[in-house]
Amino acid sequence: MHGSRGGTFLMTPPVKVIHNWLPAEMQRPLFDALECGPWHALKLRYGNIARRKNIVFYEGDPEAAYAYTKAATDKDRPILYTEGPAALRTIRKRLQEEYGFSFSLCYVNYYADEQVGIGWHNDAEEVGSQIPVRMLCLGGTRDFSIWKVSRDEKTKKLLKPFAEWEVKTRSGDLVEMPVGFHEENAYRHAILPQKQFAAPRASLTFRSPDLSANGPWAPETFVHIPRIWCCKSGHEYPEDAVYVGCRTIRGQVREGSPFGNAVDPFRVRNQTTNPWLADNDTDFRLAALTKMQDSGFRQQMEALRGRDLLCWCEQEGPKRAEFCHARVWLDLINENHSWTGE
Structure with a gap:
């Protein structure tokens, strides 16, 4: 876990990693269940990696869940938690007990090998959220790269991102992303392709949007902003x-x-x-x-x-x-x- 900015060594990354949060005996069964499940191939918005796959689980109103996932543009129709692996529901319950949030939705991204990744981005659907995000890592070890947003002083354009922090994430690790991490002028993160071998990996990102039938993501109240x-x-x-x-x-x-x-x-x-x-x-x-x-x-x-x-x-x-x-x-x-x- 390290980083640097302009030659200055950065000791503390903006995320926290809890190593071995998920016991080893629970990792393989869940990974196998997810790996064998239905996946959606992504055309990929960030970078040129075409083999990343994903699936989304949710609890709440189906149209509200779809509106939320569509805000990210690379997610397909979500699946009810009850239709997913039982181990996933067990993990969600533990997160609810430890952190007190609903974790109503879970993105699962699958990276088949070390050449598959996702480029620099922030999670647009999390902008303005006052609830933190949690990410559980399963399978191969990968670096969770982070860049602190900076702009050209004159043009105000974003500078070229680079890995100021490379947070090593191993199977069973839980990454805590704080409130504000995904704001436009805060950070960008990535799972970058690498040269060294990496086994298949799945990352499970738990979020807590209000997916109730009368909530902000419900079709009657959610206003799509064209772009x-x-x-x-x-x-x-x-x-x-x-x-x-x-x-x-x-x-x-x-x-x-x-x-x-x-x-x-x-x-x-x-x-x-x-x-x-x-x-x-x-x-x-x-x-x-x-x-x-x-x-x-x-x-x-x-x-x-x-x-x-x-x-x-x-x-x-x-x-x-x-x-x-x-x-x-x-x-x-x-x-x-x-x-x-x-």
């Missing part, structure tokens, strides 16, 4: 997100959208024969307002209200695009109804 997703290879995004780019034929073939940033968005963009409409927010907004004078186009905009959008720009991390035409559309589509005449 932009990057559709480049290796990125995860909701299946119902709408592509708003130009026609492309390389790599991922996508038909053009009337919202694409090109003179003719239904043709492959070319700087000479089919250039950008604009290369900055101000100019693109002016071009968008011009297109919005057409009533038929405004109807197409109305159909996208509340929808997530897809484009090719990086949306997170140090490579986040400074200008993204889709962000302009997101603002215009979801602002007040003045442009629809209502």
